[in-house]
Amino acid sequence: MIGYTVGWTLLTAMLVSRIGINYLPILYISNALLVIVGAMFFGELLHRFSKTKLIYSSVVIGAILLATAIAVFYSFGNWWLFFGILLVAESIFFAQLNILLGLFIEDLFTPLESGRAFPLIETSEYVGGIAGGLAIVGGLRLHFETSQLAWIWVGAVALILPAILLFNKFRQKLPTLEVAEEKTRLSHFAKFREGKKQIRQTPFLTGLVFVVLLQWTLFTLLNFQYTKAVDANITHTSEVADEEMHAAADSGAHSHEELLTHGLGSLHILFYSLALLTQLFLSSRIIAKFGIVKTLRLHPLATFGSSCLLLLKPGFGSAVFAKGLFESTSGIYTAAYHSSFYALREKIRGNVKEFLEGLIRPAGVLVGTGILIIGEKFLSGDNFSLAINFALVAAAAAMSFLLWRNQKNYTKIPEANLRLSGNDPAKFQSIEILAQSGHKNSAEILIQKLFDEKESPLFRRKILETLGALADPHAVSAILKCFHDADENVRLAAVRALTQFEQLDQKAHAFTHRRVIECLKELFTKENSPEIRSTIVRVFANLRQEEAVEFLVAELQNPESPIRGDCIFVCGQFGDLGISHYIEPYLRSPNPIVRANSIVALWQFKQFRLRLTRLLADLLDATDREIQKITIHTLGEIRANHELPRLLDLLECEDNELRLLAALALAKLENPISTHPLVEFILHPNLELAAHAKKQIRNLPKKIRKTVEKILHHRLSEKLNGLLVTTHNRQIERISNDTLARIRRIYELADDWEEVAKLDTALAEKNFVN
Amino acid sequence: MPTQNKNYLVVPLPDNFDENSFAKFSSELDELLASEHIYFVFDLGEIDILSSKLVCHFENIYNRLVAVEKKMAFLNAKKEVCEILEFIGLSVAVFDEEKKIEEAIERDEI
Numbered sequence: 001m002i003g004y005t006v007g008w009t010l011l012t013a014m015l016v017s018r019i020g021i022n023y024l025p026i027l028y029i030s031n032a033l034l035v036i037v038g039a040m041f042f043g044e045l046l047h048r049f050s051k052t053k054l055i056y057s058s059v060v061i062g063a064i065l066l067a068t069a070i071a072v073f074y075s076f077g078n079w080w081l082f083f084g085i086l087l088v089a090e091s092i093f094f095a096q097l098n099i100l101l102g103l104f105i106e107d108l109f110t111p112l113e114s115g116r117a118f119p120l121i122e123t124s125e126y127v128g129g130i131a132g133g134l135a136i137v138g139g140l141r142l143h144f145e146t147s148q149l150a151w152i153w154v155g156a157v158a159l160i161l162p163a164i165l166l167f168n169k170f171r172q173k174l175p176t177l178e179v180a181e182e183k184t185r186l187s188h189f190a191k192f193r194e195g196k197k198q199i200r201q202t203p204f205l206t207g208l209v210f211v212v213l214l215q216w217t218l219f220t221l222l223n224f225q226y227t228k229a230v231d232a233n234i235t236h237t238s239e240v241a242d243e244e245m246h247a248a249a250d251s252g253a254h255s256h257e258e259l260l261t262h263g264l265g266s267l268h269i270l271f272y273s274l275a276l277l278t279q280l281f282l283s284s285r286i287i288a289k290f291g292i293v294k295t296l297r298l299h300p301l302a303t304f305g306s307s308c309l310l311l312l313k314p315g316f317g318s319a320v321f322a323k324g325l326f327e328s329t330s331g332i333y334t335a336a337y338h339s340s341f342y343a344l345r346e347k348i349r350g351n352v353k354e355f356l357e358g359l360i361r362p363a364g365v366l367v368g369t370g371i372l373i374i375g376e377k378f379l380s381g382d383n384f385s386l387a388i389n390f391a392l393v394a395a396a397a398a399m400s401f402l403l404w405r406n407q408k409n410y411t412k413i414p415e416a417n418l419r420l421s422g423n424d425p426a427k428f429q430s431i432e433i434l435a436q437s438g439h440k441n442s443a444e445i446l447i448q449k450l451f452d453e454k455e456s457p458l459f460r461r462k463i464l465e466t467l468g469a470l471a472d473p474h475a476v477s478a479i480l481k482c483f484h485d486a487d488e489n490v491r492l493a494a495v496r497a498l499t500q501f502e503q504l505d506q507k508a509h510a511f512t513h514r515r516v517i518e519c520l521k522e523l524f525t526k527e528n529s530p531e532i533r534s535t536i537v538r539v540f541a542n543l544r545q546e547e548a549v550e551f552l553v554a555e556l557q558n559p560e561s562p563i564r565g566d567c568i569f570v571c572g573q574f575g576d577l578g579i580s581h582y583i584e585p586y587l588r589s590p591n592p593i594v595r596a597n598s599i600v601a602l603w604q605f606k607q608f609r610l611r612l613t614r615l616l617a618d619l620l621d622a623t624d625r626e627i628q629k630i631t632i633h634t635l636g637e638i639r640a641n642h643e644l645p646r647l648l649d650l651l652e653c654e655d656n657e658l659r660l661l662a663a664l665a666l667a668k669l670e671n672p673i674s675t676h677p678l679v680e681f682i683l684h685p686n687l688e689l690a691a692h693a694k695k696q697i698r699n700l701p702k703k704i705r706k707t708v709e710k711i712l713h714h715r716l717s718e719k720l721n722g723l724l725v726t727t728h729n730r731q732i733e734r735i736s737n738d739t740l741a742r743i744r745r746i747y748e749l750a751d752d753w754e755e756v757a758k759l760d761t762a763l764a765e766k767n768f769v770n
Numbered sequence: 771m772p773t774q775n776k777n778y779l780v781v782p783l784p785d786n787f788d789e790n791s792f793a794k795f796s797s798e799l800d801e802l803l804a805s806e807h808i809y810f811v812f813d814l815g816e817i818d819i820l821s822s823k824l825v826c827h828f829e830n831i832y833n834r835l836v837a838v839e840k841k842m843a844f845l846n847a848k849k850e851v852c853e854i855l856e857f858i859g860l861s862v863a864v865f866d867e868e869k870k871i872e873e874a875i876e877r878d879e880i
Contacts, residue, residue: 606857606859607859609857609858609859610825610829610858610859610860613822613825613826613829613858614826614829616822617822617823617825617826620822620823621823640822641854642819642820642821642822642825642854642857642858643821643822644819645819645821646821
């Protein structure tokens with residue numbers, strides 16, 4: 001962004017000051033045409049090389065071009081050649097670099113993550129913009145000539161390479177496999193045709209084409225008005241030699257070109273600072289609250305308002321205000337715009353983006369420039385300005401209207417993707433897209449799929465997770481139905497979804513509330529999974545603690561209850577000394593599980609610890625393996641640092657189960673020695689043991705959990721790269737089923753569900769063909 | 771060998787002492803506990819950590835001493851051991867220097 005700010009400011013200032021403001025449209029046209037040429041050229045290359053390679057190449061070629069331009073200028077003094085090479089570098093290589101970086105960033109996030117991540121990534125653009133502005137102003141103060149400022153551009157561009165290399169080094173993402181059809185080579189025209197076809201088939205995209213067109217028409221018109229206003233202001237101040245002019249002159253700017261560069265650079269600092277604040281404090285909040293399409297509407301609405309002001313009161317102030325508001329809101333718009341691409345299936349995303357960014361965007365610039373040229377030809381002076389301002393108002397209004405109409409169409413894309421068969425990754429992304437704000441009936445759409453018998457448990461879990469995030473009370477009864485699901489993970493996901501509902505104790509949901517309590521009690525009684533039981537209690541606590549206490553005490557007092565041990569454990573989670581009254585009697589229970597859970601529940605109260613230590617010592621004496629297992633678990637639960645040597649000894653024992661329990665207990669003691677053994681257990685060939693280890697990671701202290709995840713990622717990455725090296729291939733279709741199953745396991749352990757889904761689909765298709 | 775002093779008896783723990791060697795030590799203790807001393811000070815010098823079982827053993831001795839109106843204290847307990855004693859709630863006086871024991875006995879602080 002530093003490079004872009006310096007580069008575009010230099011190009012504009014050089015052109016305007018050397019041949020006049022009237023030729024600015026020529027710059028826009030040349031830029032737009034070169035962007036189209038670049039898009040065709042890079043579109044072809046994108047099918048032959050990876051995005052990362054193309055990013056590196058465009059940076060290197062762009063930087064070489066810039067350096068050549070400077071060398072040419074100093075050697076031959078040819079200004080036109082210098083300008084031409086800069087324009088080619090900016091419009092072909094750096095414009096494409098921008099698109100490639102967009103696609104590269106898009107691959108790093110999921111739709112929901114993008115709502116938070118993109119605004120933050122956009123801030124880097126503004127920080128770069130401010131730094132670029134400061135570089136221009138600072139360079140002029142140091143008496144740099146305009147041509148010398150191009151070196152800043154070269155330096156900024158060259159920094160992209162180490163930044164990406166560093167990023168790749170620390171990136172926590174496993175390599176992915178490719179599906180053959182994605183590698184199908186298309187010519188650039190065929191690719192644009194394909195993009196056009198996809199757009200025609202998708203009403204949202206048809207709307208988006210016009211929106212992008214209008215956005216860049218607006219940009220061009222507003223940029224012209226703004227540059228003209230700044231130029232006029234500088235000319236005016238030169239004539240009257242006011243204080244600002246002197247200050248600029250003192251700071252080293254002498255010619256009109258340098259004054260204009262200085263003026264534009266200074267205003268860039270102001271705009272980008274405003275935009276940066278907007279991005280930091282408002283953007284992700286706005287996207288989270290209003291959703292993608294409503295957020296997109298904010299930008300044209302703001303532009304409509306500022307354009308009206310420009311129409312009613314034209315001048316330097318209103319032009320700067322309009323440009324400032326445009327820049328501030330375009331960051332929010334851009335973040336939402338990029339997020340909206342997740343709604344499309346991955347394989348068409350690249351084509352559509354190239355079509356919109358490589359063709360429609362420059363077409364928007366051409367339309368804007370066309371309006372400027374026609375206006376200039378038929379109108380003059382104030383009339384011309386008035387016509388441009390009127391065009392701005394009309395374009396902003398049209399853009400707002402189109403986006404208003406496009407909300408429903410946006411919802412239709414994930415809705416259609418949900419109808420895809422199998423575990424298509426697009427279905428998973430669609431669930432996340434429906435979790436975004438702004439959709440009218442997303443809960444209904446998801447509920448319908450939740451009970452589709454053809455859907456996999458993995459898919460249903462993802463839906464339940466999303467219903468939890470939506471926290472729509474109308475989804476409660478559907479979630480409760482999943483309590484009867486045969487799959488334990490689905491039941492757990494259903495209970496977890498309910499933990500997100502915080503408004504159920506309101507009067508308006510009194511009956512739903514009662515029903516939830518009844519179902520939770522029923523599930524708690526029937527359920528064998530301790531994890532589900534523990535989650536049920538968390539929901540109880542969210543809903544109304546009295547209800548939970550009443551239920552737990554009743555179970556404790558029931559001598560026939562099979563869930564007493566769990567109830568005791570759960571009671572301990574309340575942290576209330578009052579529980580001792582109910583639990584103390586169980587310290588004498590003949591059942592070691594009940595006794596151990598009573599120790600865990602009461603350990604938090606100091607007055608009981610000496611007595612509990614005696615009971616613990618008894619358990620430690622036991623030779624029965626089951627009691628040993630319970631005891632090791634207890635040591636972890638009570639954070640028994642005084643038993644560290646015992647746990648370290650157990651970590652060396654032969655028995656896998658005891659060793660895993662010791663590692664988990666040590667992890668709860670936040671002892672880093674536990675991390676490597678835990679990773680080994682997650683990767684263990686005994687799937688039951690591995691599943692238990694993996695499940696327990698979530699309950700570990702944050703620091704240990706992060707370390708385990710980091711080591712696990714490293715190990716999985718090693719394993720996956722090893723497999724890919726052996727297969728010599730990344731195309732799913734060319735990899736044997738056995739290897740695919742092993743790769744699937746790696747993705748499963750890395751929680752990369754989209755890749756798991758992709759492999760499931762591929763494996764199912766292969767089996768079908770075979 | 772225990773060091774006999776005017777008012778108290780300092781009992782060193784055997785080399786490589788741990789919870790498994792406590793049974794043997796305990797039987798040797800019976801003789802010592804029968805002596806006329808009121809204060810029994812266990813020198814924990816070599817012990818790095820007090821496991822649950824060790825805590826129970828010491829608590830057991832403590833209770834035996836209390837039953838015959840005698841008192842117990844620890845000497846040279848490491849920081850980690852003191853923390854465990856505090857955490858578990860075994861309220862036994864701990865001294866880092868032997869000379870302080872006499873003063874504490876005089877002030878009836880054990």
